[in-house]
Amino acid sequence: MPTSDPALTAPAYREAMTRVASAVHLVTTDGPGGRAGFTATAVCSVSDAPPTLLVCLNRSGSAYPAFRDNDGLCVNTLSAEHAPLAEAFGGGLPPGERFAAARWERLVTGAPVLPGALAAFDCRIVGRNRAGTHEVLICEVLALTRAEPADGLLYAGRRYRVLPEQDAEALSRTA
Ligand SMILES: Cc1cc2nc3c(=O)[nH]c(=O)nc-3n(C[C@H](O)[C@H](O)[C@H](O)COP(=O)(O)O)c2cc1C
Structure with missing residues (x-):
């Protein structure tokens, strides 16, 4: 096992992660613990x-409780179009x-669902792991909605970017 790299600090890790382009989501909840939501890229x-999907939630954020x-x-x-949200x-x-x-709807769990979201995945939390x-x-996932295809929202290099739905620069195409 190699020894740890002294240059591998938390800021260096965060800076490296700015090179990773990610989709942007609003993760919402409602129930006995109250209503809360946050912007998230750590969804997979x-x-x-x-x-089944996973969401990584910072335990020091306002939404955690x-x-x-x-x-x-x-x-x-x-x-x-949801960049302001x-x-x-x-x-x-x-x-x-x-x-x-915004205006909100509900599916199965009661968590707020955003009409017009590219996709909305209403979920029951079945596992929790601290990391x-x-x-x-x-x-x-217990229920989902899908909107018509539209330009996506990405986050990379510490700013929001647009992923065009009609992409003339696509590297390859499927038949
Ligand atoms: C683009 C972007 C992506 C984020 N991704 C996450 C994430 O995946 N998980 C997380 O816990 N917080 C994430 N955050 C931070 C939360 O959105 C958090 O709610 C925000 O920093 C405000 O903190 P507060 O709710 O305590 O006021 C992200 C923030 C931004 C702007």
């Missing part, structure tokens, strides 16, 4: 049988003011 598909005490959440995957839920607005920035500063939430 795990399995399609059963449909609600996600700790509730057993449902919704991952709302954002389109480019990403800003609001990423700390641009105080927690108590974030939900007033460093974060909690990894394993989430079974």
